[in-house]
Amino acid sequence: xxxxxxxxxxxxxxxxxxxxxERRLGExxxxxxxxxxxxxxxxxxxxxxxxxxxxxxxxxGITFVKRARELGEDMAFVMLSQVSSxxxxxQAYESGIEFYIQKPVNSVxxxxxxxxxxxxxxMRRTIHKVQDLFSGAAMGAEPAAxxxxxxxxxxxxxxxxxxxELGSRDIIQLVEYLMDHGGALGEGTLTDLCGQLSANPxxxxxxxxxxxxxxxxxxxHLGLEDYSxxxxxxxxxxxxxxxxxxxxxxxxxxxxxxxxxxKIKAFLNxxxxxxxx
Numbered sequence: 001x002x003x004x005x006x007x008x009x010x011x012x013x014x015x016x017x018x019x020x021x022e023r024r025l026g027e028x029x030x031x032x033x034x035x036x037x038x039x040x041x042x043x044x045x046x047x048x049x050x051x052x053x054x055x056x057x058x059x060x061g062i063t064f065v066k067r068a069r070e071l072g073e074d075m076a077f078v079m080l081s082q083v084s085s086x087x088x089x090x091q092a093y094e095s096g097i098e099f100y101i102q103k104p105v106n107s108v109x110x111x112x113x114x115x116x117x118x119x120x121x122x123m124r125r126t127i128h129k130v131q132d133l134f135s136g137a138a139m140g141a142e143p144a145a146x147x148x149x150x151x152x153x154x155x156x157x158x159x160x161x162x163x164x165e166l167g168s169r170d171i172i173q174l175v176e177y178l179m180d181h182g183g184a185l186g187e188g189t190l191t192d193l194c195g196q197l198s199a200n201p202x203x204x205x206x207x208x209x210x211x212x213x214x215x216x217x218x219x220x221h222l223g224l225e226d227y228s229x230x231x232x233x234x235x236x237x238x239x240x241x242x243x244x245x246x247x248x249x250x251x252x253x254x255x256x257x258x259x260x261x262x263k264i265k266a267f268l269n270x271x272x273x274x275x276x277x
Contacts, residue, residue, distance in 0.1 A: 003016075016028075042071055044207060050065075051077075051114075079100050153171075153271060160218055170204045170208050174194070216245060219235060220260065248260030
């Protein structure tokens with residue numbers, strides 16, 4: 001199960017993450033203290049379960065759940081709060097949550113609830129898949145095949161260890177756009193390119209930068225473990241600038257205080273060229 005944590009209290013998010021990790025309930029694919037930021041993250045994080053606080057400064061949890069459900073993603077919601085009002089709890093369930101947990105957080109209760117919600121969600125998805133199979137067979141429908149370049153791109157992002165990053169979906173969309181429109185980002189800016197795919201290009205750009213930087217860090221660690229590693233030798237000087245990868249390696253070893261940098265335009269252009277070969 002993939003979990004997204006939304007609470008304006010950083011300590012609560014930290015405790016929830018530790019419970020999920022230590023009890024091996026799944027992975028935390030994202031977290032935020034801002035409801036609006038979380039709404040932007042959800043389509044990219046693709047969580048199975050969202051744990052959300054009821055009382056937050058810019059948007060309450062009930063409003064958030066209603067807006068998140070409008071995104072059309074298949075997610076379950078668990079709400080946290082110190083509020084004990086039966087009316088508020090009733091409104092929370094009416095908004096579409098699966099369970100309501102009273103604060104302060106109890107690790108045993110959190111584990112039990114998240115396991116139960118995860119099992120319920122898995123069962124619901126299984127039923128939907130069976131229904132879709134019968135529906136598809138009746139209509140003679142066949143799923144659309146992903147084009148070879150995109151399959152290769154996903155493989156590259158997997159090898160870089162960033163397929164699970166929020167920005168990986170953005171990278172795929174941007175590279176596909178480049179391949180469909182000349183194959184490279186020329187004089188235009190990265191913001192302009194992101195604007196072709198989203199009404200909020202700055203958020204897309206930030207996610208892409210974080211994902212690309214994570215890939216560089218992962219490569220640096222691979223190089224430190226085994227300088228002849230196939231993934232390291234293949235991508236350190238093609239998708240990235242080798243000098244910047246080496247700078248990151250030095251930083252990790254404590255031999256330097258500057259991290260390696262990623263030129264995002266060059267990174268996207270290299271991915272587009274690599275996946276079209």
